[in-house]
Amino acid sequence: MLRADDLRFAYPGQRQGYDFSFTAEPGEITAVSGSSGSGKSTLLDLLAGFARPQSGALTLDGASLLPLPPERRPVSLLLQSDNLFDHISAAENVALGLPSGTSRTERDAAVARALAEVGLEGVGPQRASTLSGGQKQRVALARTLLRSRPVLLLDEPFSALDDETRETVRALIARLTAQQGWHTVLVSHHIDDIAAVAQRHYRLVDGRLLPS
Numbered sequence: 001m002l003r004a005d006d007l008r009f010a011y012p013g014q015r016q017g018y019d020f021s022f023t024a025e026p027g028e029i030t031a032v033s034g035s036s037g038s039g040k041s042t043l044l045d046l047l048a049g050f051a052r053p054q055s056g057a058l059t060l061d062g063a064s065l066l067p068l069p070p071e072r073r074p075v076s077l078l079l080q081s082d083n084l085f086d087h088i089s090a091a092e093n094v095a096l097g098l099p100s101g102t103s104r105t106e107r108d109a110a111v112a113r114a115l116a117e118v119g120l121e122g123v124g125p126q127r128a129s130t131l132s133g134g135q136k137q138r139v140a141l142a143r144t145l146l147r148s149r150p151v152l153l154l155d156e157p158f159s160a161l162d163d164e165t166r167e168t169v170r171a172l173i174a175r176l177t178a179q180q181g182w183h184t185v186l187v188s189h190h191i192d193d194i195a196a197v198a199q200r201h202y203r204l205v206d207g208r209l210l211p212s
């Protein structure tokens with residue numbers, strides 16, 4: 001279980017800071033909604049280690065994540081867009097999820113498997129800049145699969161997608177979360193997306209997470 005207990009944070013000069021407490025179970029999507037400026041991205045920054053809380057606890061299966069710098073946290077982050085390096089191929093982007101010592105044969109097989117898992121067989125050689133928005137999100141998810149980190153943070157991951165693609169990517173995230181046992185935290189202000197995929201929903205109001 002991913003768990004935050006009174007994780008407190010305030011930007012310099014900010015009058016009312018944040019005090020976050022929540023739990024996220026493995027294999028489930030935990031959604032956080034809130035109005036613009038309510039602090040959703042700040043919450044993700046704290047979970048990913050880009051921001052340091054002033055006090056409180058953040059644990060995964062009982063082990064504290066707070067001492068870990070961002071690159072050592074068991075966390076992957078998927079943003080609304082710009083998740084890929086545009087000048088290299090889809091396959092090369094996916095391969096970035098593998099440890100650096102991986103042999104070429106192993107790498108090619110793992111990348112092909114991951115691309116097949118997200119429904120993008122054959123797309124590997126294409127330059128990332130030529131892919132559609134939905135394909136880019138799926139390539140980023142294929143890379144996440146190879147990184148196999150238990151916490152997946154999603155910051156408005158569907159916002160740049162049309163309705164049909166949105167449903168495809170939503171369903172894919174739901175399936176992979178259940179299959180991989182990820183603790184997926186979905187930040188969104190689209191109630192439709194939350195209703196479609198989330199098992200748990202918190203509203204971020206006045207710096208706190210309220211179960212919904």
Ligand SMILES: Nc1ncnc2c1ncn2[C@@H]1O[C@H](COP(=O)(O)OP(=O)(O)OP(=O)(O)O)[C@@H](O)[C@H]1O
Nearest residue numbers: 011012014034035036037038039040041042043189
């Ligand atoms: N580095 C910073 N320094 C000071 N204040 C900041 C900083 N980053 C964000 N803020 C402020 O903190 C508040 C929360 O910002 P945050 O980006 O977390 O909100 P959000 O809910 O993600 O908003 P949106 O839905 O518009 O992306 C806002 O008032 C914002 O102006």
